[in-house]
Amino acid sequence: MNPFQFDIRNLPDDGKQVAGTLPASFFQLPEKDSAIATSPLTYDLNILRDDKDIIVTGSLDATFSLECGRCLEHFTHRVEMIEYQTEAPIEKETTMDLTDLIREDILLTLPNFPRCENGNVDLRDCPAEGRFESPESSAPLEMPGADRGVWNALDQLK
16 A cells, blocks of 8 residues: 555544655666665655645655766765655545655755765765866966956957
8 A cells, every 4th residue: 555645534633644664666767767766765754634735744765876977986875854844735635645746856856966975875085086177177267458357358359
């Protein structure tokens, strides 16, 4: 049974507490993706009805292996949402499934451009750090006439 699917009519006034773990397959990530779920999802949530909305509060925790955008090596990144809170409008007065909402909220916390040094489990420097920089690319850009002011330098450009 899906712990995030419930009948709204049977939801107690003080809410419903759900806690447990779901396998890493919960995230439905493609096999050859740059993000791989390496641990089960651990959740402890309170689901409460508030007029025309369902309010969910609690904690979510999962670990992922992400591919570094520089060196292409994998590193570990943990998503720990200890003060998770979301709400969803009630569309039907029968059953509701929050699975997609919760999955999306977790996956959206993953970095868009992951880099080794941003991993929060095993801290490390990226082995590709500085490998793609030449001495010329790190030197400050000098423009003729810059000592006479920014506008003079812009006037010199053609």
